[in-house]
Amino acid sequence: MSSRSTVILGTGSYAPERIVTNDDLAHMVETSDEWIRTRTGIRERRIAAPTETTSDMAVHAARNALADAGVAAQDIDLLIVATLTPDMPMPATACLVQPKLGVPTTAACFDVAAACSGFVYALDTACAMVGSGRYRKALVIGVEKLSAVIDWQDRTTCVLFGDGAGAVVVGASDQPDCGLLGTKLGTFGDGADLLYISHGGSLFPSTPESIVARNHCIRMKGKEVFKLAVRAMDEAARDILEQHHVRADQISLVIPHQANLRIIEAISEYLELPMERFFVNVDRYGNTSAASIPIALDEARRAGRIKPGDLTLLVAFGAGLTYGSALIRW
Numbered sequence: 001m002s003s004r005s006t007v008i009l010g011t012g013s014y015a016p017e018r019i020v021t022n023d024d025l026a027h028m029v030e031t032s033d034e035w036i037r038t039r040t041g042i043r044e045r046r047i048a049a050p051t052e053t054t055s056d057m058a059v060h061a062a063r064n065a066l067a068d069a070g071v072a073a074q075d076i077d078l079l080i081v082a083t084l085t086p087d088m089p090m091p092a093t094a095c096l097v098q099p100k101l102g103v104p105t106t107a108a109c110f111d112v113a114a115a116c117s118g119f120v121y122a123l124d125t126a127c128a129m130v131g132s133g134r135y136r137k138a139l140v141i142g143v144e145k146l147s148a149v150i151d152w153q154d155r156t157t158c159v160l161f162g163d164g165a166g167a168v169v170v171g172a173s174d175q176p177d178c179g180l181l182g183t184k185l186g187t188f189g190d191g192a193d194l195l196y197i198s199h200g201g202s203l204f205p206s207t208p209e210s211i212v213a214r215n216h217c218i219r220m221k222g223k224e225v226f227k228l229a230v231r232a233m234d235e236a237a238r239d240i241l242e243q244h245h246v247r248a249d250q251i252s253l254v255i256p257h258q259a260n261l262r263i264i265e266a267i268s269e270y271l272e273l274p275m276e277r278f279f280v281n282v283d284r285y286g287n288t289s290a291a292s293i294p295i296a297l298d299e300a301r302r303a304g305r306i307k308p309g310d311l312t313l314l315v316a317f318g319a320g321l322t323y324g325s326a327l328i329r330w
């Protein structure tokens, strides 16, 4: 682990203004509010305006996190953006966020690609870099404009996702046994074909035909992903609790990736921890991939559900299939 404790100094989030309800979607594809609610727990999601970019949303969330932390953008020397929907393939979205925020040119800026687990991966990376003493203050942003890569004619995927951004500021502390106590990251690479965007990369560059076939959009084998998600999140949670000799009932709040209420309920059952100990906002945002955990973390803090001394468990899974957990003492 790192040589110094690394703590979250502040959190922030941002959701685009436009709300799209399940009934709105029922006008676009053959679906219903009842089907979506009972299968996923989702009631509505936010969708960014066509001109609103991933980096714009990242900047809003980051400003809120900096204000909450009382840290100036000029004091950030590490900026990491977790996203699967960058503004463009190159440069990294972090490089586009940097000048908009006023983060110094001496800061290291890069993106992390681990899909819905991206925020936990990026947080671990930032904490390792700050904990080493080589960086002082990091901004970690999870952000997605998934509406840009959704096939709006595919009812099996378009009802699940939404747009948004969340951010945290990370710094060092001399106080032992606080902040990020540890993480457990892993990957089931054999499941890469269960959730993917096939075209637009170097293997299959986009062609006029691939655009017409909407191969630049998300495809998913939902049932298989569901099963692996439950297994991966359960294992990631158990492993980190064991590593740190913590019982599940010592966790005051679990902040799971918000993909599907039924997945969260399954984890609650497996860990024998009541649903009251799980933060849930999937009903209002759907699955915002890398943004889901930092948005939930920010909302949980603002709702007074995290107090000094509390133990919080973050647990995520996503395309890859990647998974990750993080144990934090506040």
Ligand code: COA
Pocket (backbone or CB within 6 Å): 030, 031, 032, 035, 036, 039, 040, 116, 155, 156, 157, 159, 195, 220, 222, 223, 225, 226, 229, 259, 260, 287, 317, 318, 319
């Ligand atoms: N509205 C109405 N019917 C729909 C529908 C929709 N939006 N989407 C699918 N259906 C239909 C299917 O076509 C299928 O019909 P059929 O039985 O006639 O073939 C039926 O509903 C059941 O589909 P099924 O896939 O068995 O549903 P499910 O109970 O597995 O739920 C998911 C589907 C996608 C909600 C669920 O599998 C899931 O949440 N998977 C995990 C997805 C996820 O979290 N991905 C992100 C990972 S980060």
